[in-house]
Amino acid sequence: MTHSPSNDHIDNVLHETRVIQPPAGFVANAKVTREEYDRRYRQSLDDPDTFWGEVAGELTWMKPWEQVLDWQEPHVRWFVGGQTNLAYNALDRQVERGLGDKRAFIWEGEDGEVRTFTYSALLSQVKRAANAMLALGVESGDRVTLYLPLIPEAAIAMLACARIGAVHSVVFGGFSVSALSDRINDCQSKLLVTADAGLRRGGLVNLKANADDAAKKSPGLEHMLVVDRAGSNPPMKEGRDVWWFEALAAASDEHEAVALDSEHPLFVLYTSGSTGKPKGVLHTTGGYMVSTYLTMETVFDLKDDDVFWCTADVGWVTGHSYSVYGPLLNGATVMLYEGAPNHPDWGRFWDIVQKHKVTILYTAPTAIRALMRQGDEIPGKYDLSSLRLLGSVGEPINPEAWMWYARVIGGDRCPVIDTWWQTETGSIMLTTLPGAHPAKPGSAGLPMYGIDPAIMTRDGQELGPDEGGLLVIKRPWPSMLRTVYGDDERYKKSYWGEIPHVYFAGDGARRDADGYITVMGRVDDVLNVSGHRLGTMEIESALVAHPSVAEAAVVGRPDDIKGESVVAFVLPQGGQTVDPAALRAYVTREIGALARPDAIYIADALPKTRSGKIMRRFLRQIAAGQAIQGDTSTLEDPAVLDRLAEMSAV
Numbered sequence: 130m131t132h133s134p135s136n137d138h139i140d141n142v143l144h145e146t147r148v149i150q151p152p153a154g155f156v157a158n159a160k161v162t163r164e165e166y167d168r169r170y171r172q173s174l175d176d177p178d179t180f181w182g183e184v185a186g187e188l189t190w191m192k193p194w195e196q197v198l199d200w201q202e203p204h205v206r207w208f209v210g211g212q213t214n215l216a217y218n219a220l221d222r223q224v225e226r227g228l229g230d231k232r233a234f235i236w237e238g239e240d241g242e243v244r245t246f247t248y249s250a251l252l253s254q255v256k257r258a259a260n261a262m263l264a265l266g267v268e269s270g271d272r273v274t275l276y277l278p279l280i281p282e283a284a285i286a287m288l289a290c291a292r293i294g295a296v297h298s299v300v301f302g303g304f305s306v307s308a309l310s311d312r313i314n315d316c317q318s319k320l321l322v323t324a325d326a327g328l329r330r331g332g333l334v335n336l337k338a339n340a341d342d343a344a345k346k347s348p349g350l351e352h353m354l355v356v357d358r359a360g361s362n363p364p365m366k367e368g369r370d371v372w373w374f375e376a377l378a379a380a381s382d383e384h385e386a387v388a389l390d391s392e393h394p395l396f397v398l399y400t401s402g403s404t405g406k407p408k409g410v411l412h413t414t415g416g417y418m419v420s421t422y423l424t425m426e427t428v429f430d431l432k433d434d435d436v437f438w439c440t441a442d443v444g445w446v447t448g449h450s451y452s453v454y455g456p457l458l459n460g461a462t463v464m465l466y467e468g469a470p471n472h473p474d475w476g477r478f479w480d481i482v483q484k485h486k487v488t489i490l491y492t493a494p495t496a497i498r499a500l501m502r503q504g505d506e507i508p509g510k511y512d513l514s515s516l517r518l519l520g521s522v523g524e525p526i527n528p529e530a531w532m533w534y535a536r537v538i539g540g541d542r543c544p545v546i547d548t549w550w551q552t553e554t555g556s557i558m559l560t561t562l563p564g565a566h567p568a569k570p571g572s573a574g575l576p577m578y579g580i581d582p583a584i585m586t587r588d589g590q591e592l593g594p595d596e597g598g599l600l601v602i603k604r605p606w607p608s609m610l611r612t613v614y615g616d617d618e619r620y621k622k623s624y625w626g627e628i629p630h631v632y633f634a635g636d637g638a639r640r641d642a643d644g645y646i647t648v649m650g651r652v653d654d655v656l657n658v659s660g661h662r663l664g665t666m667e668i669e670s671a672l673v674a675h676p677s678v679a680e681a682a683v684v685g686r687p688d689d690i691k692g693e694s695v696v697a698f699v700l701p702q703g704g705q706t707v708d709p710a711a712l713r714a715y716v717t718r719e720i721g722a723l724a725r726p727d728a729i730y731i732a733d734a735l736p737k738t739r740s741g742k743i744m745r746r747f748l749r750q751i752a753a754g755q756a757i758q759g760d761t762s763t764l765e766d767p768a769v770l771d772r773l774a775e776m777s778a779v
């Protein structure tokens with residue numbers, strides 16, 4: 130739902146002018162300089178065949194490609210005719226390069242258990258898992274659904290699928306029975322890999338019980354492979370269910386990775402979508418491999434001795450690209466953590482950084498704001514000096530949260546990068562490179578190699594500097610989604626049919642004179658106040674900049690005079706009370722009377738997806754006094770909506 134289809138401009142109201150130079154100590158050792166970025170970016174657009182051919186050539190192909198790119202809008206093929214295997218490149222190749230004894234994964238359970246896998250050990254597990262899946266009748270091209278906690282077996286199962294050419298579909302371990310069975314049925318999975326239970330905030334999440342219920346509604350499902358994570362002894366159905374550890378113990382650890390066509394499907398991942406049924410975003414092998422490999426090394430300035438921690442769950446694209454595939458393709462050491470950031474207390478993240486000497490931390494604004502809400506004292510108790518680079522992904526990061534992250538967590542020593550991308554894009558699209566570019570808090574930054582973005586109106590006109598409009602990408606890139614699983618019409622319509630001949634991301638943005646792109650929020654969430662179109666990011670950032678507010682969401686409420694009025698939902702900063710009059714005056718002063726909230730809800734939580742994105746469409750319903758409608762199954766905690774609906778605004 131776009132409130133005003135006739136006008137695609139988004140007003141630019143927040144005037145954030147801070148420019149943070151990369152710390153000198155970081156620049157001195159950085160892999161990519163400003164000159165290098167400029168040169169390679171130019172080459173990637175002027176001569177994409179050479180550029181991408183060189184990057185892909187750093188990986189192993191069982192058969193070379195004949196053509197780098199075949200673009201038949203809106204369908205694309207990359208590395209046409211080539212054959213490769215992603216799991217081979219992530220594991221066998223590293224062992225062959227002499228990294229067999231290097232740590233691939235350091236995993237910490239919520240209960241404090243630590244398990245470490247070298248590249249050799251991980252490879253042997255993946256080979257066994259591949260053989261176990263083959264023994265259950267899984268064939269190349271078959272779909273396998275994964276419904277697991279963040280345990281090493283989740284990554285092992287993904288890599289095993291990639292190794293045999295099965296297509297994985299990871300479903301968040303927190304999703305409901307109906308969300309799970311819908312996803313199993315949509316892609317007709319034969320096999321479900323699950324666990325007896327997961328650990329969350331000290332309690333058990335009974336995955337197997339949900340899986341059993343989902344299986345009743347999923348007639349095509351043949352088998353379940355069940356990891357014994359918690360020793361909770363679930364019922365096992367004879368002939369259908371198999372214990373993971375037994376199946377792996379019985380399987381051989383010899384397995385040769387299958388040569389797969391570059392366009393062989395790699396995975397389906399469902400995005401919640403703001404309306405309608407979830408879309409199964411399909412990614413394929415070669416292009417996804419090349420883009421995640423390149424962005425991992427370049428964006429994160431990856432060095433041999435880094436310990437890289439992306440806090441995302443594997444149920445999210447970030448967990449696919451930057452907890453599993455990107456780092457392993459580069460032979461990196463990856464930190465994985467199973468649990469919640471506040472278990473047993475809000476020091477857990479910092480305890481993990483200190484204990485495992487994490488050097489690069491990649492997390493989401495929702496986590497940064499929650500941690501910021503707890504104050505500076507908690508991180509102050511830990512030794513965070515191993516950290517050298519900080520990243521953010523998932524939502525626009527409010528400048529205040531950015532500054533806190535840089536100062537309190539990064540000790541003003543670590544660059545902060547804000548990476549914009551999507552499930553559909555597969556890999557990072559916009560960011561600053563940490564040693565090459567100054568950062569502008571709140572702005573994602575510049576395009577990655579090969580990415581050709583623009584800000585447009587709906588009829589395809591490009592807008593000028595600082596004009597807010599629709600964020601589009603003008604040409605295909607290797608890790609672009611190939612289609613919506615089973616619904617190519619929806620793919621054409623949603624991504625290439627909105628604006629002629631460009632990929633439309635669904636986000637609003639503006640670009641400044643230096644080429645930095647600031648994402649202003651989802652276009653569907655834009656407010657229309659007295660004819661002015663306001664993105665959510667800027668008003669929310671102004672609210673969060675007030676010392677009494679830790680987190681904020683704004684939505685429009687129908688208004689007879691103004692069209693829409695601004696309604697704000699705010700979470701107080703720890704130990705503070707929010708004074709509505711002071712807050713209104715503050716917003717008026719910072720960005721103008723237009724953005725002044727008519728109603729303010731002082732809340733204790735916001736409705737969020739499991740990956741931490743605020744779901745404003747439900748807040749719109751609450752603000753308008755309507756009953757909650759639509760799919761709430763992807764919410765982290767649906768009870769938040771009931772509490773908000775009972776509250777009155779001030």
Ligand code: 6R9
Binds near residue numbers: 634740
């Ligand atoms: C990787 C991921 C995609 C949507 C995207 C945008 C928002 C992600 C952002 C950001 C501003 C950033 N988003 N990163 N907005 N700045 N750095 O999050 O994928 O779950 O598919 O979400 O998230 O709205 O369109 P996905």
